Amino acid sequence: MILTNNLTRYFGLTKAVDGISININEGEVFGLLGANGAGKTTTVRMMATLLPPTSGTIQINGFTLPKQAELVRNFIGYVPQALSSDGSLTGYENLLIFAKLVSLPRKEREQVINKMLTLMGLENFSKRLVREYSGGMIRKLEIAQALLHHPKVLLLDEITVGLDPVARHSVWSVLETLRKEYDVTVLLTTHYMDEAEALCDRLAIMDYGKIIALGTLQEIMANTNTTNLEDAFIALVGHHVEEGGDFSETRRLRRTTRRLQ
Numbered sequence: 001m002i003l004t005n006n007l008t009r010y011f012g013l014t015k016a017v018d019g020i021s022i023n024i025n026e027g028e029v030f031g032l033l034g035a036n037g038a039g040k041t042t043t044v045r046m047m048a049t050l051l052p053p054t055s056g057t058i059q060i061n062g063f064t065l066p067k068q069a070e071l072v073r074n075f076i077g078y079v080p081q082a083l084s085s086d087g088s089l090t091g092y093e094n095l096l097i098f099a100k101l102v103s104l105p106r107k108e109r110e111q112v113i114n115k116m117l118t119l120m121g122l123e124n125f126s127k128r129l130v131r132e133y134s135g136g137m138i139r140k141l142e143i144a145q146a147l148l149h150h151p152k153v154l155l156l157d158e159i160t161v162g163l164d165p166v167a168r169h170s171v172w173s174v175l176e177t178l179r180k181e182y183d184v185t186v187l188l189t190t191h192y193m194d195e196a197e198a199l200c201d202r203l204a205i206m207d208y209g210k211i212i213a214l215g216t217l218q219e220i221m222a223n224t225n226t227t228n229l230e231d232a233f234i235a236l237v238g239h240h241v242e243e244g245g246d247f248s249e250t251r252r253l254r255r256t257t258r259r260l261q
C-alpha cells in the first residue's frame with residue numbers, strides 16, 4: 001500500500017531522511033520509531049504530499065509521489081504532530097469544515113460526521129467547544145477528521161505525545177477499533193516503546209534519517225538478542241530514546257503538551 005524506494009530529503013546540508021526503503025502492506029499498522037530528529041515527521045510529511053522528496057520515490061496505492069499528489073490526497077488521511085483542530089469551534093463544527101474541505105457531498109455530511117463521532121466515542125461531546133476537550137479527545141477528533149473521506153491510508157504523527165496514560169490508552173483503543181472494524185492501513189510514528197509494542201504489526205527503527213531495523217517486534221528482538229523493544233532500541237541506537245533532541249524540539253514538545261492538558 002505504501003512503498004518507498006531510497007527516499008531522501010535534505011534541509012540545506014541536513015540529511016533528514018537518508019535513503020529509506022519500506023513496504024507497508026494493506027491493512028497493516030506500521031510504526032516508525034525513533035528519537036527526536038530521527039526523521040519521522042519528514043518521512044510522514046513526504047507521504048502526506050506536503051513535502052517533495054529530494055530524491056527517491058514514494059508509491060501509495062500504486063500512485064507515485066510527488067507526480068500524482070492530487071490523486072493520492074483522495075485516499076490518505078493525515079494527523080500532524082502539532083495540533084490541527086480549532087479550539088474555538090465545537091467538535092461537530094471542526095468536522096464540518098473538514099467535510100467541506102474534502103468535498104463530502106452535502107447530503108452525506110451529517111451522517112458521516114455522526115458515524116465518526118460515535119466511532120471515536122465523542123458523540124456526547126459534539127456540541128462542546130474543542131478547547132474544553134481533554135487531550136485524548138482532541139486527538140480522537142483529529143483522527144475522525146482524517147477519516148471523513150474514508151481514506152485507504154491513515155498517517156499519524158506522534159499523536160499521543162503529551163497525553164496522560166489514561167488518554168493514551170483511550171487513543172490506542174480507538175486504533176484497535178479501526179484495525180478491527182475499518183479497512184485502513186495505518187502508518188504511525190512514535191518514540192514510545194510501549195506504544196510501538198502494543199499497536200504495531202511491524203516496526204521500522206529510524207536513527208539519523210536511516211532505517212536501522214525493520215520487522216515484527218519478535219524479529220527485531222531476536223536480531224538484537226533482547227527480550228523487549230527498549231533493550232533492542234538501546235542495542236541498535238546506542239542510547240535511550242529520551243536522550244538527544246535540541247532546545248527548539250523540546251520547547252515545541254512542551255507547547256504541545258501544555259495544550260493537551
Ligand SMILES: Nc1ncnc2c1ncn2[C@@H]1O[C@H](COP(=O)(O)OP(=O)(O)OP(=O)(O)O)[C@@H](O)[C@H]1O
Pocket residue numbers: 011014015016034035036037038039040041042043081158191249
Ligand atoms: N523544515 C525544516 N527545516 C530545516 N530542518 C528541518 C526541517 N524539518 C526537519 N528538519 C531537521 O531534519 C531532521 C529530522 O527532523 P524530523 O522532524 O523529521 O524528526 P522527527 O523524527 O520527527 O523528530 P521529533 O521526534 O522531534 O518529532 C532534524 O535534524 C530536524 O532539525
Ligand SMILES: [Mg+2]
Pocket residue numbers: 040041042081157158
Ligand atoms: Mg516529528
